[in-house]
Amino acid sequence: MRWLSFLLVGVSSGVAFAAAIVPGFGRRRSHSGGPTESVQSSNHAREIAHLSPAPGMNELAGSIAHELNQPLTAITSNAQAAREYLASGPCDPAEVREILDDIVADASRASEIVRRVRALILGEAPSAIHFNVGEVVDQAIALVDANARARSVLVSREVADSLPRAVGDPMEIQLVLLNLLSNALDAVESVRPHGERSASILAQERNGMVVVSVRDNGCGVEPGQLERIFQPFYSSKHKGMGLGLSFSRALVERNGGRLSAIRNSNTGMTFELSLRTEDASQDLRGSVLPLAPRGIHPLHHGGKNDERNAANGMYRR
Ligand SMILES: Nc1ncnc2c1ncn2[C@@H]1O[C@H](COP(=O)(O)OP(=O)(O)OP(=O)(O)O)[C@@H](O)[C@H]1O
Ligand SMILES: [Mg+2]
Incomplete structure (x- = not known):
């Protein structure tokens, strides 16, 4: 059961990874992406896809499993919470609706992952949308929130004012941030059984790029x-x-960016993700991602919140 969940979680990242890794992915077809994302599924994006390394099928399959795990686990947990809440007696319909909304949002994320995998296999070019980096950062933090709280890790964020929009596929960048945050949670937990555990995201402009730093x-x-x-x-x-970083780097490079690791001068690590920007006049306004669910709903009876949260984060430990 656990193995199955794990296998499933990896799918969302896997799509992008497939394009990045498998020769020929993202090249055969050239039509633009979905109707509303209406990106400029551009020649440039296809050129970037050509630069990507060629991964093996083991990496591809593993990465798909790696990324699908989080939304599937969250769906299972929230469905269980709703069932227990309904069995507990009179219910507030608004609360049930809220849980169902989160299930729908997680299912939508999972299907977005699958959609990208299909697109990769069909050879479609990656998206190249102008997107709000702060929005993607917030969604990634929302997705790890339950897991971070269950592990007593303080996650903070700072997004510079007037940050230019980045160009690329925001869902792929969200997957990268999820992988980096997941590693940060593991890293602080491993050395700080009682002390302050912190992870932070800083987004700023540097040399015409948007640089997102994940520090722990x-x-x-x-x-x-x-x-x-x-x-x-x-x-x-x-x-x-051992697939989170290789997959993340492939995703970032496929989007025309860079991912590097820096040892902090005091303790811990900082991972820097550099993203392309383009002329603000070409901005496409509005959110392009399925809304991040608010998190895992606590069980209403039984006092198993911590267990549930731990089980529902994107991490398997
Ligand atoms: N923030 C970090 N602090 C310390 N070490 C890190 C950090 N991020 C990654 N690492 C090291 O890099 C290794 C590879 O990371 P990667 O995310 O690729 O795989 P993983 O986390 O071990 O497994 P998974 O495939 O489940 O993500 C980790 O096992 C760890 O040794
Ligand atoms: Mg990892």
């Missing part, structure tokens, strides 16, 4: 391992797949 005060990485951590299947964790 966790265990850090030895200097000699800095590039190794981006290799597929490298993991120092007991149950790690």
Whole structure:
């Protein structure tokens, strides 16, 4: 059961990864993306896709599993919560509706992941939307919130004023942020059983790029391992797949950006994600992502909130 959930979670990231990894993905067809996203599914995006490395099928399959796990686990947990709430006696319809809304949002995320995988297999170009980075940051934080709280990690964010819009596929960038936050939670938990556990996201403009930094005060990485951590299947964790960073880097590069790892001078790591920007006059307004669910709904009876939250975050530990 747990294995199945894990397998499923990886799908959303897997789509982008497929394009980034599998030769020929994203090249055969050239029509534009979905009707409302109406991006400029541009030649530029296709050119970027051509730059991507060629991963193996094991990496592709593993990455799909890696990314689908989070929405599927959240769906299961919220459905269980709704069932228990309904069995507990008179219910507030507004509360039930709220839980159902979150289930719908998570299902929508999962299907977006699958849609991208299909697009990759069909050779469609990646999206190139002008998107609000602060919005994507907030959605990623909302998605890890229950998991972070269950693990007593304080997650903060700072988005610079007047930050230009980035160009790329916001859902793929959201997946990257989820992977980086997931690693940050693991890293702080591993070395700080009782002390302050923190992870922060800072988004700012630098040299014409939007740079999103994910910083933690966790265990850090030895200097000699800095590039190794981006290799597929490298993991120092007991149950790690070692696919989060390799997949994330492939996604970022497919979107014309860069992903690098920096050791903090004091403790922990900072991962920097640099994204392209374009002329603000070409902005496409409005949200392009399915709304992030508000989180996992606490069980109304039984006092198992912590267990549930831990089970529902994007992390498997
Ligand atoms: N924030 C971090 N702090 C310390 N080490 C990190 C951090 N992020 C990644 N690492 C190191 O890089 C390795 C690879 O990370 P990656 O996300 O690719 O795989 P993983 O987290 O081990 O497994 P999974 O495939 O489930 O994500 C980790 O096992 C860990 O050793
Ligand atoms: Mg990871």
